[in-house]
Amino acid sequence: MQENFHDSSSVTSSFPAAHATDSASAVKHFTRIRLHADSVEKASTNSSGDSAGFQSDTLHFPSVSEASQNNVNIWGYHELQPKHDLPQQLKISNPDWLFVVLVLVLGVLTYIRVYYRKNFFQIIASCFNNNLTNQIVRDENLLMQRASVMLNVSFSIIAAGFIYLLSIHYDWSLDGMDTGFIRFVFFALIVSAVFTLKFLVLRFCGYLFNLGREMSTYIFNVFIINNLLGLVLIPVVALILFGIFPGTSTLIFIALGLASVAYLYRIGRGILIAVSYPGFSPFYLFLYLCALEIAPLLVLVKLVSMQ
Numbered sequence: 001m002q003e004n005f006h007d008s009s010s011v012t013s014s015f016p017a018a019h020a021t022d023s024a025s026a027v028k029h030f031t032r033i034r035l036h037a038d039s040v041e042k043a044s045t046n047s048s049g050d051s052a053g054f055q056s057d058t059l060h061f062p063s064v065s066e067a068s069q070n071n072v073n074i075w076g077y078h079e080l081q082p083k084h085d086l087p088q089q090l091k092i093s094n095p096d097w098l099f100v101v102l103v104l105v106l107g108v109l110t111y112i113r114v115y116y117r118k119n120f121f122q123i124i125a126s127c128f129n130n131n132l133t134n135q136i137v138r139d140e141n142l143l144m145q146r147a148s149v150m151l152n153v154s155f156s157i158i159a160a161g162f163i164y165l166l167s168i169h170y171d172w173s174l175d176g177m178d179t180g181f182i183r184f185v186f187f188a189l190i191v192s193a194v195f196t197l198k199f200l201v202l203r204f205c206g207y208l209f210n211l212g213r214e215m216s217t218y219i220f221n222v223f224i225i226n227n228l229l230g231l232v233l234i235p236v237v238a239l240i241l242f243g244i245f246p247g248t249s250t251l252i253f254i255a256l257g258l259a260s261v262a263y264l265y266r267i268g269r270g271i272l273i274a275v276s277y278p279g280f281s282p283f284y285l286f287l288y289l290c291a292l293e294i295a296p297l298l299v300l301v302k303l304v305s306m307q
Contacts, residue, residue, distance in 0.1 A: 095181075102161070105234065106234070111150075122144065133217065133221060133224070134217060137220050148224070151223075156188055160190075160191050164187050166252060167179075214277050218270050222266060225265060229258065229262040233259075
């Protein structure tokens with residue numbers, strides 16, 4: 001009987017101890033859960049505050065859906081403005097063959113410089129010396145004529161190359177001719193034909209009015225000034241071709257200015273030759289200037305303005 005009571009008392013005493021142990025562990029577990037929940041809540045609060053601060057410092061760009069709903073142009077935030085509404089075909093404005101043509105012209109000038117050195121410098125000097133011009137015309141040197149012909153060919157090629165680059169830069173529309181080699185050949189033939197026709201007309205006028213010597217002197221002045229202009233235009237054409245100078249339009253205006261100066265200088269030399277003739281007539285000089293100098297220039301300006 002005492003043993004049973006002892007056992008029951010031990011069981012009774014052990015039960016509160018076990019119950020207290022379980023309660024303590026439960027309290028610790030609950031405390032851990034509570035601390036974890038507080039830390040999670042604090043972290044979410046901090047992250048939301050940081051994201052809110054980040055968004056306040058960040059520009060907001062509308063999405064495609066927002067832009068479509070609010071009729072917002074999402075491509076209007078840059079400074080580049082479109083020039084064409086439709087895709088444009090790529091045009092090669094500076095082809096490789098033009099570089100080959102320029103090298104050939106430089107080769108011809110080198111040949112003249114080496115084998116016709118004296119004649120080459122005489123031609124350049126005669127542009128600024130009337131007495132030397134008259135002497136060259138009187139001598140009719142064959143070597144001088146050969147050098148002059150090669151320089152005239154070089155001028156025609158350089159002038160055609162400049163007109164070709166001019167047509168590409170201002171997008172001239174020429175029916176049946178694209179921006180290739182055919183257009184360049186066309187311009188070269190036009191330049192050659194114009195000065196050949198001018199040569200024939202002047203020769204005919206000299207024969208008709210018995211002014212062979214004076215017309216020969218004026219024709220020689222026309223071609224030597226053209227030769228000098230061709231030499232001056234070589235670096236301008238090279239700069240336009242290779243795109244070294246950023247302002248192509250500026251180079252074009254410089255070349256046109258040089259051509260204008262050469263044209264006016266040629267007219268002035270022609271007037272001096274006409275005045276030196278004993279039977280000089282201002283009326284006939286005026287007719288010549290209007291018919292063979294001013295009228296072709298006006299036609300050329302009209303054709304260019306139509307492009």
